[in-house]
Amino acid sequence: MGDVTTxxxxxxxxxxxxxxxxxxxxxxxxxxxxxxxxxxxxxRSRRARVTPGDVGxxxxxxxxxxxxxxxxxxxxSGVGVTWYTWLEQGRPINASAQVLDAVARTLRLDPPxxxxxxxxxxxxxxxxxxALAQSVGPEIQGIIDALAPRPAVVYNSRYDILATNPVYxxxxxxxxxxxxxxxxxxxxxxxxxxxxxxPLLFRDKELPVMVATLRASYGLHAGEPGWEDFIRRxxxxxxxxxxxxxxxxxxxxxxxxKVFRHEAVGELRMTSTSLSINGMPECRIVVYTxxxxxxxxxxxxxxxxxxxxxxx
Numbered sequence: 001m002g003d004v005t006t007x008x009x010x011x012x013x014x015x016x017x018x019x020x021x022x023x024x025x026x027x028x029x030x031x032x033x034x035x036x037x038x039x040x041x042x043x044r045s046r047r048a049r050v051t052p053g054d055v056g057x058x059x060x061x062x063x064x065x066x067x068x069x070x071x072x073x074x075x076x077s078g079v080g081v082t083w084y085t086w087l088e089q090g091r092p093i094n095a096s097a098q099v100l101d102a103v104a105r106t107l108r109l110d111p112p113x114x115x116x117x118x119x120x121x122x123x124x125x126x127x128x129x130x131a132l133a134q135s136v137g138p139e140i141q142g143i144i145d146a147l148a149p150r151p152a153v154v155y156n157s158r159y160d161i162l163a164t165n166p167v168y169x170x171x172x173x174x175x176x177x178x179x180x181x182x183x184x185x186x187x188x189x190x191x192x193x194x195x196x197x198x199p200l201l202f203r204d205k206e207l208p209v210m211v212a213t214l215r216a217s218y219g220l221h222a223g224e225p226g227w228e229d230f231i232r233r234x235x236x237x238x239x240x241x242x243x244x245x246x247x248x249x250x251x252x253x254x255x256x257x258k259v260f261r262h263e264a265v266g267e268l269r270m271t272s273t274s275l276s277i278n279g280m281p282e283c284r285i286v287v288y289t290x291x292x293x294x295x296x297x298x299x300x301x302x303x304x305x306x307x308x309x310x311x312x
Contacts, residue, residue, distance in 0.1 A: 039120035040090035046107040047073055047088075054108065068106075077102040087121075095121050132156045132226070133280050136163045140277065143285070144168075149296075149303035150287055151270070157217035157282040158230060159186040159210070168288070170302045171260055171268070175199045180237050183230065187214065191238035201259040201267070211244040212251035217282065219250075253284060257291055265298040 048067040052059050055068070055076055068076075074084040079099055086093050087103075100123055104114045118125035136154050144152035144165045151168035153161060161184045164173060172186075176199060180192035187210060190198060200206055221227040235242045253274040260268045270288035277283050290296040 035120050035122060036090035036092065039117075040088050042116065042120060043088045043103075043107070046109060046113065050106075050108055055106065073103065073106050076106040079103070095123060097123055097126065132158060132160065132221075133162060133283050134160065136280070136283075140280075140285070144287075147287055149299045150289055151299070151302075152285060152287045153186075154277070154283060154285055155186065157214075157220075158227065159214060160184065161186055162283065167299065167302050171262060171288075172199055175262065182233065182237070185230070187211070187241070188234060188237075191234060191241045199260050199262065201261055206256075206258060207240070208244050208247070208249065209251055209256070211241065211247075212249040213253055215245070215248070216250045216252055220282075253286075258288070260288075262298075262302065265301050268295045268298050270295065270299075 047070070050067050052068065052072070055072075057072065070085050070088060071081045074081040077084065077099070079102065083093065084103070087095065097118075100117055100121055101114075104117055109117060115125050133156055140154060141163050144154065144163060148165050148167045151171050152165045153168045153172070154163040156162060161173075172189075175197060176189045176193040179189045182188045182192065190200060190203070190207060190210070195203065218227060218231070231245065235245060255274075256272050258270050258272055260270060262268065269291035271291050273287050273289065275285040275287065277285060290299050
């Protein structure tokens, strides 16, 4: 591998061929000045925690360096020792995504650390989607239970229903138990239940937004068997879903006012709010807040179970 210096920017090639790159992109004023020392400190701290045994190397004698040596990181990553040394010294050198990935693997960085490395090195970060969560822990369940009488649910980005509190169950799950057999998924329930049994009013406005939100998430997962199978099955089960899906519309989750109907308490106007969950990528808690005093009263009736007599 060769090191090539042009002005104050050093470019490293993996083949050793010398090149004359153009000038590096000019970052925001003061950005590199602060990020380079942060990058240097971050790499040193990550290197110090990886032992030779972690990467299948003998410990050697008279090792004074905690963790790996710089030359060992360079060797394991397939980069030049001089280049890696300069990177760890915070010098203004360019790094490719390929080389950063190699360094990240050697230093055993987890996904958040890898993203942090990219940002400090001023290299565009490509998000790698993880498998969708299919369950929640007791802490998250406890949070949504405590939100009653506000209905609350945990969705992943495919609208799989991961957890609900009793109020959401009474409002949304119980009325559509006669939907077509399929996954425990909000879209599946809404598109396969009879329209007169759907708890969500104004379906012509709400369902297109939900499908557009699904499509925005699908972009990260196109080609994955689980996603493709879900889209195929729902398309077969619902011509309406097929038509909305083929429109190609895209939207992001956001605050909306939705109107529900419940046979025992009547109509409820709810504002939906999405909250992200640390440690659960592509999952969100959706809380439905009553939009007026009457809805507040009726939602409390759902929680208390006082729904024996339908509302007039």
